[in-house]
Amino acid sequence: MSLLRLVPRQLLRHPLRTLLTIGSLTVAIFLLCILRSLVTTLDATATTARNDRLWVQSAVSLFVGMPAWYPDRIAQVDGVQSVARWQWFGGYYQDPSNFFAQFAVDPQKVVDMYPELVVVEGSADAFVAGRNCCMIGRGIANDFGWKVGDIAPITGALFPHPDGADKAWELEVAAIYEPGARNFDDRTLFFHWKLFEETLTTPENSPGVGAMVVRVKDDVDPSLVMGAVDDLFMDGPQRVQTTTESEFQAQFVSMFGNIPFFVSAIGGGVLAAVLLACINTMLMAAREQRREVGVLKALGFSDAKVGSVLLMQSLFLTLVGGGMGMLLSKGIEPSVVAATSSFMPGFLIERETYLMAFIITVLAGVLAGLLPAWSTRKLTVVAALGARD
Amino acid sequence: MRPGDTDVAHEGPGVSSRVMGAGRSGTLHQASPQEWSCDGGFATLCWALYFHESGSQGPDASNPETRAHSMNEGILLQGVTKTYSRGGEELRVLDNLDLTMDEGRFYALMGPSGSGKTTLLNLVGGLDLPDSGSVQVAGQDIRSLRGAALSAWRARSVGFVFQGFNLIPVLSALENVALPLALTPLSRKERRQHALAALDLVDLGDRAGHRPGQLSGGQEQRVAIARAIVTDPKVLLCDEPTGDLDRAAADQVLALLQRLNGEMKKTVLMVTHDAAAAARAQRIVHLDKGRLGSIEEVQAEQAAGAKP
Numbered sequence: 001m002s003l004l005r006l007v008p009r010q011l012l013r014h015p016l017r018t019l020l021t022i023g024s025l026t027v028a029i030f031l032l033c034i035l036r037s038l039v040t041t042l043d044a045t046a047t048t049a050r051n052d053r054l055w056v057q058s059a060v061s062l063f064v065g066m067p068a069w070y071p072d073r074i075a076q077v078d079g080v081q082s083v084a085r086w087q088w089f090g091g092y093y094q095d096p097s098n099f100f101a102q103f104a105v106d107p108q109k110v111v112d113m114y115p116e117l118v119v120v121e122g123s124a125d126a127f128v129a130g131r132n133c134c135m136i137g138r139g140i141a142n143d144f145g146w147k148v149g150d151i152a153p154i155t156g157a158l159f160p161h162p163d164g165a166d167k168a169w170e171l172e173v174a175a176i177y178e179p180g181a182r183n184f185d186d187r188t189l190f191f192h193w194k195l196f197e198e199t200l201t202t203p204e205n206s207p208g209v210g211a212m213v214v215r216v217k218d219d220v221d222p223s224l225v226m227g228a229v230d231d232l233f234m235d236g237p238q239r240v241q242t243t244t245e246s247e248f249q250a251q252f253v254s255m256f257g258n259i260p261f262f263v264s265a266i267g268g269g270v271l272a273a274v275l276l277a278c279i280n281t282m283l284m285a286a287r288e289q290r291r292e293v294g295v296l297k298a299l300g301f302s303d304a305k306v307g308s309v310l311l312m313q314s315l316f317l318t319l320v321g322g323g324m325g326m327l328l329s330k331g332i333e334p335s336v337v338a339a340t341s342s343f344m345p346g347f348l349i350e351r352e353t354y355l356m357a358f359i360i361t362v363l364a365g366v367l368a369g370l371l372p373a374w375s376t377r378k379l380t381v382v383a384a385l386g387a388r389d
Numbered sequence: 390m391r392p393g394d395t396d397v398a399h400e401g402p403g404v405s406s407r408v409m410g411a412g413r414s415g416t417l418h419q420a421s422p423q424e425w426s427c428d429g430g431f432a433t434l435c436w437a438l439y440f441h442e443s444g445s446q447g448p449d450a451s452n453p454e455t456r457a458h459s460m461n462e463g464i465l466l467q468g469v470t471k472t473y474s475r476g477g478e479e480l481r482v483l484d485n486l487d488l489t490m491d492e493g494r495f496y497a498l499m500g501p502s503g504s505g506k507t508t509l510l511n512l513v514g515g516l517d518l519p520d521s522g523s524v525q526v527a528g529q530d531i532r533s534l535r536g537a538a539l540s541a542w543r544a545r546s547v548g549f550v551f552q553g554f555n556l557i558p559v560l561s562a563l564e565n566v567a568l569p570l571a572l573t574p575l576s577r578k579e580r581r582q583h584a585l586a587a588l589d590l591v592d593l594g595d596r597a598g599h600r601p602g603q604l605s606g607g608q609e610q611r612v613a614i615a616r617a618i619v620t621d622p623k624v625l626l627c628d629e630p631t632g633d634l635d636r637a638a639a640d641q642v643l644a645l646l647q648r649l650n651g652e653m654k655k656t657v658l659m660v661t662h663d664a665a666a667a668a669r670a671q672r673i674v675h676l677d678k679g680r681l682g683s684i685e686e687v688q689a690e691q692a693a694g695a696k697p
Contacts, residue, residue: 002571009559295555298516299569299616300544302537381516385551 003296003305007312010289018317021281025321025364026328028274029357033329034336035267036356037349039260044182044346051222053113054214055248056229059239065208066238068197074212077228079220084109085193087210090158091169093144100140100341102154102189104196107135113215116184122148122175131195133174137186139341141176148173152189159200159207169199185345214242271360278368282314286372293376294384307377314369315362322361326354462527462623463656464490464513469522471508471679482508484679485522490672492527492623495650495657497667500676506660507628509676513658514547514626515539527623527656544572548617548655552629554609556601556616562588563597566615573620587615591645607638614645618655625649627659631666643669 011018056074058064071083089102107128111117119127120138127135134152146152153168161167171191179186200207214229216222226242233240243251286293289310296306329349337347471483482505490496498506511517512524515531524531527546534542556565567584575583588594591611601609610630617625627646631639643666649655650671659670667673668687675682 005564006557006559013559291555292557295551295557296568297540298514298543298549300540300542300572302540304537382511385516385555 003301003309004312006309007316010285010309011313011317013288017281017284021278021317022321022324024274024277025318025361026324028270029322029325029361030328030332031270032267032360033326033349033353033357034332035263036353037329037336037347038340038344039263040350040353041182041340041344041347042259044348051244051246052216052218053245054216054222054226054229054242055245056212056214056240056242057210057248059241062211064238065210066212066240068206068208070209070233070240071212073232074214074229077225077232079217079225079228081215081217082109082113084113084213084215085209085211086213087193087196087207088158089154089156089191089196091154091156093152093154096157098144100143100187100189101185102191104193105190106193107133107190109215110190110213113213114184116179116181117177118180119175120178122173124175126174127190130172130174131192132170132172134171134189134191135175135177136173136189137184138176138178139186139338140189141173143187146173148176154189159196162199162202169195171195179346182346182348185341187341187345213245271364275364275367278314278318278364279371281317282310282368282372285313286310286376289376290379290384291386293379294381294386297379297381297384303377307373310376311366311369311373314372315365318361318365318368322357322364325361326357462492463494464488464527464624464658465523465525466509466512467523469509469512469519469524471505471512471517471519482679483512483519486679486681488674488681490656490658490674492656493650493654494672495647495670496659497670497673498658498660498676499662499664499667499673500682503678504676505679506676510626510628510658510660513624514549515543541572544569544620546622546624548620548622548625550610550613550617550625550627550630552632554601554606554613554633556609556612558601561598561600562593562604562612562615565601565612566619569616569620583619584615587619588612590618591615605638606634607641610634610638610642611645614642614649618649618653621653623656625655625657627657629660629662631661631663639663639666 056066056070058066065087071085074080075083084106085104087104089104091102092098093100111124111128117135119135121141122135124135127133136146136152140146144152150173152171152173154171155161155166155168161169169191171189177186197207214225216225222244226244229242230240293306296309297303333347333349340347466486466488469483469486469488470481473480473482482503486505486509488509498509500506508517512519512531513526515526515534518532529542529546531539531542556562557568560568563581563584566587567580570580570583573580585594585597588597591614593608593611593615596604596608596612601612604612610633614625614630625646630646631642634642646657646659647669650657657670659666661667671687673685673687675685
């Protein structure tokens, strides 16, 4: 009979209390993993973006278009390798609830600029070659059952088809990609700028450009190009704001407010509350086992050994709860990915997050068990047994 | 060793026993921790052999040699004083107490509430230390021990039986009995065999898997006794072991204690308020206000016939 066997037995003495404590730890560690991953995902989105790609947008707002001739002027700036047009399309498939990101782009330039878009079905060449072709992420293909060669009918909410608002833009799936880095999700559709422009251009009007991505030549300082592009339109007709892609992503993230602080504060608060609950549980356990502590000491078990039984109970409790929390977050991860992909691509619970959750779990166990273990250790046998004539 | 003697290499942790096959008497000596060893089934057999074959008489007090040995290995208190502080008031529970108890004897400790019985038991068991004076148990000065050394000595030398049984409720009877053996170098299998043998000794082998809550009070106390003797200590300290039991169960427990004293030569010190229970001992020590009142010798016929 080892004292170790006492650890789970004592915890199962009050199964409901143990279950509730483990449950609270499970929820706390689960929340910690998910919330922490939101922060790391936001960071990763910005940090995996490259500095040799610049984003040019209207200085007024990201939602204000720029004149169609801007890309040609920017392409003439020293140090610029190429310029790709991007336009947020804002459509949907069949029903507005089937929402995902669509962009009209210069296909060849986007394929060249973004090697992290890894084509896994069809081919990038086919996408570039066909005016009505599109490239979609694996997530969309899975969601809607689209395969290479299928027609993806997209209803334009911001840009209705000229033949009628109900008429869908019919795009042929030429390539399916998977993201090779975390700055992209797998739920984006790219289609030809040419199709977009030609469909919408009328004798009176032609679409502007929502944003541009500028690829800087390898040996050029991006900040010089940024300054040059901004200076180019200083006197109008519309000023632009040029940033590196990572800054652009960070700016996009900042639209959500100070999420890292907010999320960390919630996670920390939950954890602190659960830690207090664990300490309370262990103090109650120590009080209930007081007499048994006296018996063990009377039988000859040292103060340290008897104290360690309480500490092990605490660690057992937190490790089971924390482990279940980590497993739960791992199980829920795909659902979170799907739910956040439209505004936060690349959600991932990193190994470092699990490691941090494990360390916090162990620390919580030690902290919750330390006081009861210490008081148990200091308790005299006579006091523990309550035996005094 | 004479021809015909049975040499028992080991009977339980902490003790080697030489069982005299025909002599009806036995000697025990405390082994060093290095001597702790066990060979499983053989040890179990030794238990049985020992209890059935060894003599039922305690050490011969009339023999000067045995007497001297007993004095060394018994319990010796000299000038023991113990004071507690209660509500800011100093309460002298034991007052310069001198007391000698011979090895292998069964003592009952009596006295009114507050006379210091349990405190005396705690001091002898090394659960508490005196303010002054010396306590020697089985030749060991307890005041010279501290912390882990004191715990180890307790594990080796003393078995406790409490009024409230104090079994661990989440463990089975077998696991409760095996608990003290976790402090020995015995293997898991050997610990189980020893614990089963101890349970058999108290006639509860068939209740090994029962938890304390599934046992009667008398059975619980017998499990507690099995736990107290499983490491084969020299001294059994019992704090009102029959206090929570009905008459029949109390009688069983007292008979068992008598048997452990008579057959295993355990020194038994039992605190009790019950005169009939005290009459089952060989000597009754009366305490009064922390001082020694008197020591009363119990006649053998009286002890055998007494019923609580």
